[in-house]
Amino acid sequence: MTIEEVQQEIIEEFSVYQDWMDKYAYLIELGxxxxxLDPxxxxxQHLIKGCQSRVWLVAEKENxxxxxxxxxxxxIVKGLVALLLRVVSGRTPKEIMDxxxxxxxxxxLKQHLSPTRANGLLAMVKQIRLYAVAYDRLEKQGGTING
Incomplete structure (x- = not known):
């Protein structure tokens, strides 16, 4: 499945819920x-800066x-993490960047989250993209990094 197909699948899943309380409940279920994570x-090193709650994100490149x-x-934030990981995990750096x-x-999501949670969501996306850029550059240089 492509990133686009996964995003469409998520949009369809959420479309069955009309009320935002039901959507929040679904996010909690996903979370x-x-x-x-292992303690x-x-x-x-893995803590995302800019999130109101504590969020850890680990990236490891393999194959x-x-x-x-x-x-x-x-x-709720744990549910947002689950959604993001579903879309981006197992992708090449180029797929994530493109x-x-x-x-x-x-x-x-941004409109229905508190401003601090919406900013945290954007911080998670930014960190995912930074990992993709770093791995892409290292791949071109033949190096490795630890997530």
Whole structure:
């Protein structure tokens, strides 16, 4: 499945909910299904700056694709992490850099989250893109980094 196809799938899943309370409940459900991070990964190196709650994002490149793992200490934010990881994990750096994550706007997430949560969501997207750019550059130079 392409990034675009996954985004469309998420949009369709959310379209069955008319009320935002139901959408929040679905986000919480997604977050509860997210595999917890190993406690050793919950460190300052993986902490996303700019989030009201604590969010950790780990990126590891293997066989030309980046695998992301993440977690948050807030239930709704954990659901947002789950959505982002579903779209970007297992993708090449180029795929991540070349695709707009429009599902965030299409779902109205930024408008229905508190301003601090919306900023945190944007900080997560920015960090994902930074990992993609860094891995892309290193790939071109023949190097490696630790997520």
């Amino acid at each position: 509860n299904e997210l595999k917890p 050793k990964d919950k460190n300052d 030309a694709v980046i695998h992301f793992r993440g977690e948050s200490d807030a239930v 695709n707009d994550l429009h599902f965030i706007d299409d779902l109205g």
